[in-house]
Amino acid sequence: MNYTPVMGWYYHSASDRTASWTGVEFLYRFLTHNEGAGPKASIISKNEMELGDVIQLGNASGVFYHSLLLVTPRGTEMRVAAHSDDAWMRPFSEYQYTYSRFLHIR
Numbered sequence: 001m002n003y004t005p006v007m008g009w010y011y012h013s014a015s016d017r018t019a020s021w022t023g024v025e026f027l028y029r030f031l032t033h034n035e036g037a038g039p040k041a042s043i044i045s046k047n048e049m050e051l052g053d054v055i056q057l058g059n060a061s062g063v064f065y066h067s068l069l070l071v072t073p074r075g076t077e078m079r080v081a082a083h084s085d086d087a088w089m090r091p092f093s094e095y096q097y098t099y100s101r102f103l104h105i106r
Contacts, residue, residue: 002038009038024056024064031103041103046078049102055080055092058099068092 002009007030011017019026031041031054041054049055049070055078058064068080071089078092 002034002036004036007033009034024067027054027067028056028064028101028103031105039105041105044102044104046100046102048104049078050104052105054103054105056101056103057095057097058101060098062099064099064101066095066097068095 007020007026008018009020009030011021018030020030021027031039032043034040044053051070051073053070055068055070056064057066057068066082066084068082068087070078070092071081072079079089080092080095081088082090
């Protein structure tokens, strides 16, 4: 757990958690700037994705609105899991988006 105000990483309940658990930009900022406890990530290319990495989708305005987790290894069609629409093993190619960014969890 990381109890850093605003940029932390903890979840006790739906009413006692950090914004990084539900906000796409909060998750991005936490993962890419975290210097304390909890997961860390770096921006990578789509071809570098590994099992468990994060994909974030953005619209034409440049606003990122959805986070997905990669559940298949490279070399096959990318399949993802997501909570908001209860997706499991959904082909990444089925998503409609304008921009995407890929985050490697390290």
